[in-house]
Amino acid sequence: SKWIFKKGPVSLNVVGKLDVNASDVCRSSHKAKEFSSCPYSELRVGSALLTEDGQIFSGCNVENACFYLSLCAERTAINKAVSEGHRKLKAIAVSSDLEDRVIPPCGACRQVIREFGDIPVFMTKVDGSYTMMTLEELLPLSWGAEYLRKQEMDSPKRN
Numbered sequence: 001s002k003w004i005f006k007k008g009p010v011s012l013n014v015v016g017k018l019d020v021n022a023s024d025v026c027r028s029s030h031k032a033k034e035f036s037s038c039p040y041s042e043l044r045v046g047s048a049l050l051t052e053d054g055q056i057f058s059g060c061n062v063e064n065a066c067f068y069l070s071l072c073a074e075r076t077a078i079n080k081a082v083s084e085g086h087r088k089l090k091a092i093a094v095s096s097d098l099e100d101r102v103i104p105p106c107g108a109c110r111q112v113i114r115e116f117g118d119i120p121v122f123m124t125k126v127d128g129s130y131t132m133m134t135l136e137e138l139l140p141l142s143w144g145a146e147y148l149r150k151q152e153m154d155s156p157k158r159n
């Protein structure tokens, strides 16, 4: 395989615990760049996620001439999965064409990922390597549904 997957530096136990096949989800996120609509930034971004029942959904960034209406790849992928009935996510990957650096999700996407759990986020490079951080590491002390529901504050449940 031309994909070489290096191990991320943190929380690798999470990958083992959740039984995530990082190669598949990272490969899908790279593939998802194919349909990126990014005439303004010219930065093709792809994302893919793994659902609890083992399905992979992917998405790309979709930009708009009214710049702030542009949607990131991660939220495209998440909205595809959720709108098809998949709310339990196990992992998400993000990819671009940048050679020398991984692509981290923006703050808005971190908050949207957070809605669906403290999952591993694989930030990939074109050579197939990645840095993995959990959502909690990317967005500590975050806002979520449990703050709106007393019973969940007493025993937090994030999915």
Ligand SMILES: O=c1ccn([C@H]2C[C@H](O)[C@@H](CO)O2)c(=O)[nH]1
Binding pocket: 038, 041, 043, 045, 060, 061, 062, 063, 070, 071, 072, 073, 074, 094, 103, 104, 105, 106, 109
């Ligand atoms: O994690 C990221 C970072 C950026 N972008 C997109 C949004 C925009 O289309 C372009 C430039 O910011 O990159 C994503 O899709 N995901």
Ligand SMILES: [Zn+2]
Binding pocket: 072, 073, 074, 075, 105, 106, 107, 108, 109, 110
């Ligand atoms: Zn984003």
